[in-house]
Amino acid sequence: MLVTLIDYGSGNLHSAAKSFEKAARALPGGLDVRVTKDADLVAAADGIVLPGVGAFADCMAGLAAVPGMAQALEEAVIAKGRPFLGICVGMQLMAARGFEHGEHQGLGWIESEVRALEPRDPALKIPHMGWNTLDFTQRHPVLNGLDAGVHAYFVHSYHMVAARAQDVLATTDYGGSLSAVIGRDNMVGTQFHPEKSQKTGLKLITNFLEWRP
Amino acid sequence: MLKTRIIPCLDVKDGRVVKGVNFVDLRDAGDPVEQARLYDKAGADELCFLDITASHENRGTLLDVVMRTAEHCFMPLTVGGGVSTLDDVRQLLSAGADKVAINTAAVQDPDFVSRAAEKFGVQCIVVAVDAKSSGPGTWEIFTHGGRRATGIDAVQYAEDMARRGAGEILLTSMDRDGTKQGFDLDLTRAIADAVPVPVIASGGVGTLDHLVDGVTKGHASAVLAASIFHFGKYSIGEAKAFMDKAGIPVRLN
Numbered sequence: 001m002l003v004t005l006i007d008y009g010s011g012n013l014h015s016a017a018k019s020f021e022k023a024a025r026a027l028p029g030g031l032d033v034r035v036t037k038d039a040d041l042v043a044a045a046d047g048i049v050l051p052g053v054g055a056f057a058d059c060m061a062g063l064a065a066v067p068g069m070a071q072a073l074e075e076a077v078i079a080k081g082r083p084f085l086g087i088c089v090g091m092q093l094m095a096a097r098g099f100e101h102g103e104h105q106g107l108g109w110i111e112s113e114v115r116a117l118e119p120r121d122p123a124l125k126i127p128h129m130g131w132n133t134l135d136f137t138q139r140h141p142v143l144n145g146l147d148a149g150v151h152a153y154f155v156h157s158y159h160m161v162a163a164r165a166q167d168v169l170a171t172t173d174y175g176g177s178l179s180a181v182i183g184r185d186n187m188v189g190t191q192f193h194p195e196k197s198q199k200t201g202l203k204l205i206t207n208f209l210e211w212r213p
Numbered sequence: 214m215l216k217t218r219i220i221p222c223l224d225v226k227d228g229r230v231v232k233g234v235n236f237v238d239l240r241d242a243g244d245p246v247e248q249a250r251l252y253d254k255a256g257a258d259e260l261c262f263l264d265i266t267a268s269h270e271n272r273g274t275l276l277d278v279v280m281r282t283a284e285h286c287f288m289p290l291t292v293g294g295g296v297s298t299l300d301d302v303r304q305l306l307s308a309g310a311d312k313v314a315i316n317t318a319a320v321q322d323p324d325f326v327s328r329a330a331e332k333f334g335v336q337c338i339v340v341a342v343d344a345k346s347s348g349p350g351t352w353e354i355f356t357h358g359g360r361r362a363t364g365i366d367a368v369q370y371a372e373d374m375a376r377r378g379a380g381e382i383l384l385t386s387m388d389r390d391g392t393k394q395g396f397d398l399d400l401t402r403a404i405a406d407a408v409p410v411p412v413i414a415s416g417g418v419g420t421l422d423h424l425v426d427g428v429t430k431g432h433a434s435a436v437l438a439a440s441i442f443h444f445g446k447y448s449i450g451e452a453k454a455f456m457d458k459a460g461i462p463v464r465l466n
Contacts, residue, residue, distance in 0.1 A: 053333070053334050127335065129381065131215070131258055133214060154215075197287070
């Protein structure tokens with residue numbers, strides 16, 4: 001079993017990798033977690049994680065700049081239906097379009113748009129930064145064992161607005177309801193950072209590693 | 214609901230934890246990685262390392278501490294001290310820091326903050342503002358660990374930094390740091406109300422009431438403290454229970 005974390009020049013892969021390695025060690029059966037820029041490895045992986053910090057367009061450009069990576073992702077996630085987890089901007093990239101610093105095309109896997117946070121209370125700070133509670137709207141194997149009201153660590157100024165309610169698995173409230181977990185078929189994405197969310201995050205990562213959609 | 218963050222801060226010198234009283238008279242208090250693990254277990258909401266060596270010869274030591282911390286602690290980590298180039302930021306982020314605090318370099322070259330935010334994203338750029346009272350209702354920016362005055366107005370500076378892409382302001386009162394007399398609440402409120410980004414209040418915490426005041430009177434989004442946690446005067450759990458009782462939303466589970 002090989003799970004790849006895609007390295008496309010976006011942020012702190014070290015800590016993300018460490019959290020997946022820790023979760024993998026606790027599971028039976030030699031799970032190999034690798035951070036990679038190698039498109040062939042991604043295309044052949046049993047699970048794919050797309051982390052992401054920074055701006056939407058920069059991340060899309062970063063992905064496009066890795067030779068063969070966009071095609072490898074399509075092949076593994078869309079054609080082969082391998083489990084996919086997008087984290088933060090890595091989740092947002094599944095959208096059709098993003099509106100961070102202009103309009104930009106996303107991967108288009110989930111009918112949705114990425115828009116600026118506009119909390120109803122203008123006194124609320126942007127970025128939405130810190131621990132917020134999760135409200136689960138649907139059951140999902142990746143969310144097993146997480147109780148309503150658990151906290152996860154968020155840091156973002158843009159959010160993913162899904163066209164279909166059934167693609168939203170969990171929400172959080174910050175001057176209005178926001179998508180916290182998105183999912184469809186073999187794809188899930190978290191707006192928060194599971195690798196920074198202590199026990200809750202490790203549980204979600206473990207669930208993802210065990211998920212066989 | 215978003216919770217108010219409680220952030221223990223470890224001052225690190227040559228890979229060891231120290232905490233200054235008014236930035237001198239250092240006391241050694243242990244291994245940063247060990248401390249980080251304890252805080253992780255105790256339910257701290259984030260951790261902050263400030264490298265007060267800030268000399269580039271010892272950069273490797275800090276990066277090693279950050280890397281080892283990230284192996285054990287799955288919580289947000291901010292690292293600051295001597296960050297002055299994009300490469301410094303990149304190295305700290307790759308070692309496992311989630312956010313990097315920029316202090317003196319932001320004063321000397323405000324455009325550095327814009328460039329860093331553009332390259333790495335606003336979410337990981339914290340501007341550390343060290344301010345000292347310069348008259349009634351006014352504060353001035355200090356650099357070099359509080360040793361050098363700049364003549365720059367602290368509120369205007371914080372607003373400028375937020376515009377340039379600081380995702381967060383780490384505000385330290387130089388008048389209060391190490392005094393245990395509580396945050397400079399007027400300063401904290403002046404800046405928290407002026408900028409659209411979260412403000413972390415720092416400098417002067419001696420009691421749990423001070424933490425509460427930082428939020429209720431200072432309007433801070435997060436409170437940072439070192440010595441009250443570090444020398445075992447209060448635990449993170451006690452601080453959270455106290456703030457919860459005072460009606461401040463905190464993460465208890």
